[in-house]
Amino acid sequence: MTRAHPAGPRHADVLPAHDVPGPLPRTAADLDALAEVVWPRHAARHDDGVVRLAGVDVRDLAERHGTPLFVVDEADFRSRCRDHAQAYGDPALVHYASKAFLCTEVARWVDDEGLGLDVCSEGELATALRADFPAGRIAMHGNNKSVAELDAALEAGVGKIVVDSFAEIARLDDLARRRDRVADVMVRVTVGVEAHTHEFIATAHEDQKFGFSLAGGDAAEAARRVLKSRGLRLVGLHSHIGSQIFDAGGFELAARRVVGLLAEIRAEHGDLADTASALIDLGGGMGIAYTTADQPRTAAWLAGELRAIVERECTRAGIPVPRIAVEPGRAIAGPGTVTLYTVGTVKDVELGGGARRRYVSVDGGMSDNIRTALYDAAYDCRLVSRSATAAAGGSGSGAANPGGDAPVLCRVVGKHCESGDVVVRDCWLPADLAPGDLLAVGATGAYCYAMASAYNKVPRPAVVAVRDGADRTMLRRETLDDLARLEVL
Ligand SMILES: Cc1ncc(COP(=O)(O)O)c(C=O)c1O
Numbered sequence: 001m002t003r004a005h006p007a008g009p010r011h012a013d014v015l016p017a018h019d020v021p022g023p024l025p026r027t028a029a030d031l032d033a034l035a036e037v038v039w040p041r042h043a044a045r046h047d048d049g050v051v052r053l054a055g056v057d058v059r060d061l062a063e064r065h066g067t068p069l070f071v072v073d074e075a076d077f078r079s080r081c082r083d084h085a086q087a088y089g090d091p092a093l094v095h096y097a098s099k100a101f102l103c104t105e106v107a108r109w110v111d112d113e114g115l116g117l118d119v120c121s122e123g124e125l126a127t128a129l130r131a132d133f134p135a136g137r138i139a140m141h142g143n144n145k146s147v148a149e150l151d152a153a154l155e156a157g158v159g160k161i162v163v164d165s166f167a168e169i170a171r172l173d174d175l176a177r178r179r180d181r182v183a184d185v186m187v188r189v190t191v192g193v194e195a196h197t198h199e200f201i202a203t204a205h206e207d208q209k210f211g212f213s214l215a216g217g218d219a220a221e222a223a224r225r226v227l228k229s230r231g232l233r234l235v236g237l238h239s240h241i242g243s244q245i246f247d248a249g250g251f252e253l254a255a256r257r258v259v260g261l262l263a264e265i266r267a268e269h270g271d272l273a274d275t276a277s278a279l280i281d282l283g284g285g286m287g288i289a290y291t292t293a294d295q296p297r298t299a300a301w302l303a304g305e306l307r308a309i310v311e312r313e314c315t316r317a318g319i320p321v322p323r324i325a326v327e328p329g330r331a332i333a334g335p336g337t338v339t340l341y342t343v344g345t346v347k348d349v350e351l352g353g354g355a356r357r358r359y360v361s362v363d364g365g366m367s368d369n370i371r372t373a374l375y376d377a378a379y380d381c382r383l384v385s386r387s388a389t390a391a392a393g394g395s396g397s398g399a400a401n402p403g404g405d406a407p408v409l410c411r412v413v414g415k416h417c418e419s420g421d422v423v424v425r426d427c428w429l430p431a432d433l434a435p436g437d438l439l440a441v442g443a444t445g446a447y448c449y450a451m452a453s454a455y456n457k458v459p460r461p462a463v464v465a466v467r468d469g470a471d472r473t474m475l476r477r478e479t480l481d482d483l484a485r486l487e488v489l
Pocket residue numbers: 097100118141240242243244283284285286327328329330331446
């Protein structure tokens with residue numbers, strides 16, 4: 001997600017491209033490298049040239065589970081939970097944003113690690129509860145929660161509900177009082193920050209659907225209404241500026257503005273505002289490396305910066321320093337997962353002027369990863385079933401080999417009836433790539449399975465967890481029967 005969208009011609013339509021993320025591979029051996037910043041913490045290419053994920057051979061994974069296949073490095077996921085817990089000083093102040101990827105097993109990992117959980121629908125809440133996730137550590141989001149969702153949250157006893165509209169404040173107050181309850185809520189504040197990310201996933205500029213505007217006074221009014229209501233208790237303020245953000249400036253500005261609002265609320269409401277000023281949640285959005293061109297900061301670094309700003313601003317405003325909570329999704333789930341695909345066809349296409357593009361078709365596509373089509377996202381893709389320096393033993397690519405061992409710029413595409421069905425727009429792959437080879441696309445743990453579809457009636461892939469040399473299925477592959485299960489005949 002490094003390029004603007006939509007921005008005229010997406011890419012030079014000639015080879016070699018000059019706009020391809022990451023350094024140019026000079027040799028076939030460069031193609032074997034798995035950059036630490038992109039690939040799971042327990043991914044390694046062994047001397048035989050084959051990649052193991054947490055000690056499990058990718059060929060065995062493909063044989064046992066089929067492809068496409070999401071492979072989650074469990075220890076990677078858990079270690080990123082711990083990194084954040086340590087950075088913010090208390091695991092319960094880190095709410096994993098379950099929209100990035102959730103299944104019962106993952107909810108259990110998050111619970112084991114002591115983190116909180118952010119859910120934004122009844123379905124995410126139900127999955128968490130199925131895992132016996134402690135409701136008190138769940139926060140519920142959503143700009144249009146239904147009455148049923150609000151009531152389900154109250155029934156479950158979720159720790160916090162993040163209110164997003166005046167209508168919702170009234171609705172929730174009513175629902176809570178009917179249950180003779182007082183619900184803890186946070187007010188979602190639109191802080192007016194233009195986050196440097198793709199426009200579809202920036203959420204704190206004024207012109208969008210989430211939250212209460214700080215500048216327009218709605219956020220202060222929301223706090224006023226919550227403080228007045230008998231069924232609600234204001235326990236903090238919330239801001240989420242967007243997703244896949246590298247520049248700390250946006251978070252810092254958001255923190256400063258939220259503290260400013262806290263100070264206003266305290267000035268207006270005095271002691272009444274004590275609980276309100278105990279917590280600020282600065283949301284998720286921390287960027288990860290999809291390619292080596294991305295340079296993410298560590299959780300510890302960002303936490304330190306945010307703490308310093310909040311402390312400084314609170315001291316200046318003369319108010320107590322609140323605890324800082326965050327809601328990372330991508331930064332926890334993203335880097336530890338890869339998608340394995342089997343190469344089906346390799347085709348060279350003439351572009352005119354002597355240029356050609358190599359299309360590598362794999363057995364999945366936009367149904368398991370819509371992010372390339374939706375956000376023009378960039379990914380790193382590697383041959384993993386053998387070394388790039390070992391000759392292909394398969395049936396032959398059928399494509400001309402323009403330069404012996406020289407890396408070839410390829411476009412990895414899916415099997416859907418859609419020309420925008422691109423998995424990786426540009427990546428370098430060995431010239432002798434052949435049908436049957438296994439490719440892995442890195443950093444697919446967030447918002448790939450979660451946004452998967454069964455377009456063209458292509459069943460959703462399985463998701464397996466790998467750990468200490470063993471693998472186990474967390475979500476089985478969808479079957480043709482599954483695809484028919486909603487039909488009423
Ligand atoms: C309210 C809220 N919190 C947290 C997140 C998680 O974001 P990310 O996965 O970028 O960390 C999102 C998604 O953008 C969100 O909308």
